[in-house]
Amino acid sequence: MKKINKLCHRADKLLARLEKLLPTEQPDTDWDAAIAFRWRKQGSAGYLQPIPHPHNISLDALCGIEDQKARIDQNTRQFVLGYSANNVLLTGARGTGKSSLVKALLNKYADEGLRLIEVEKHHLVDLHDIVEQIDRRPECFILYCDDLTFEIDEPGYKALKVALDGSVATVSDNVLIYATSNRRHMMPEFMKNNLDTQHKDEEIHPSEAIEEKISLSERFGLWLSFYPFDQDQYLEIVRVWLAHFGINKMTAHIRTSALQWALMRGSRSGRVAWQFARDWSGRQKIT
Numbered sequence: 001m002k003k004i005n006k007l008c009h010r011a012d013k014l015l016a017r018l019e020k021l022l023p024t025e026q027p028d029t030d031w032d033a034a035i036a037f038r039w040r041k042q043g044s045a046g047y048l049q050p051i052p053h054p055h056n057i058s059l060d061a062l063c064g065i066e067d068q069k070a071r072i073d074q075n076t077r078q079f080v081l082g083y084s085a086n087n088v089l090l091t092g093a094r095g096t097g098k099s100s101l102v103k104a105l106l107n108k109y110a111d112e113g114l115r116l117i118e119v120e121k122h123h124l125v126d127l128h129d130i131v132e133q134i135d136r137r138p139e140c141f142i143l144y145c146d147d148l149t150f151e152i153d154e155p156g157y158k159a160l161k162v163a164l165d166g167s168v169a170t171v172s173d174n175v176l177i178y179a180t181s182n183r184r185h186m187m188p189e190f191m192k193n194n195l196d197t198q199h200k201d202e203e204i205h206p207s208e209a210i211e212e213k214i215s216l217s218e219r220f221g222l223w224l225s226f227y228p229f230d231q232d233q234y235l236e237i238v239r240v241w242l243a244h245f246g247i248n249k250m251t252a253h254i255r256t257s258a259l260q261w262a263l264m265r266g267s268r269s270g271r272v273a274w275q276f277a278r279d280w281s282g283r284q285k286i287t
């Protein structure tokens with residue numbers, strides 16, 4: 001009896017492992033359920049999960065990045081109108097509105113057929129499968145990759161590079177890739193790579209390692225750089241967010257408190273301004 005019980009236990013463990021390898025039936029995507037979706041994996045199969053309550057933010061609420069807004073808005077408008085447009089890489093200082101800008105564009109153009117699919121870094125190897133699911137759909141899709149950084153030889157790095165520009169099969173005309181990153185080349189840069197740089201006849205020839213690091217970012221047709229805000233820009237963003245919460249007067253006390261808040265956080269970013277405005281508004285309601 002003990003041998004039979006042991007055999008049954010081993011059989012159960014084996015079946016549990018096999019179930020993970022077998023393809024599972026995935027639900028059909030309900031395209032009317034949301035304007036934003038997230039790529040999910042269950043076992044070896046993937047599916048698009050609707051996001052019922054995406055971040056509701058408008059372009060007007062984003063301050064201090066007027067040039068970046070204008071350029072990506074123009075690119076997105078071309079896309080939803082059926083004209084040629086570029087994949088976009090948004091890089092630079094943290095908390096300056098890179099992710100919020102993409103979400104605001106979705107809200108602006110959702111009624112014109114724009115949809116967003118969030119793809120996490122470890123799911124980039126599934127880009128081909130995602131594109132297959134949305135090919136020939138009437139909507140326009142932004143594949144959104146947030147806060148991308150790669151280590152050397154990560155499979156997602158090569159998958160994204162091929163999807164951008166390098167595969168025999170072209171990406172569908174109704175798909176663009178928008179990615180954000182805190183660094184332009186999205187890969188770690190080491191001193192030893194620079195030491196391999198060659199100098200010939202007064203010309204500089206970067207090493208193959210450096211060429212590989214910049215090859216991904218070069219595949220994005222539009223680069224947008226974001227920089228830390230100065231004090232005046234930071235205070236203006238604070239004023240806008242305070243008005244959003246119903247506080248329409250920027251007093252000297254609020255100004256000093258906002259600067260102290262930024263000093264404690266070590267950053268004068270849009271995110272910090274938003275957090276201060278939320279905190280200040282909440283404290284005023286309970287006093």
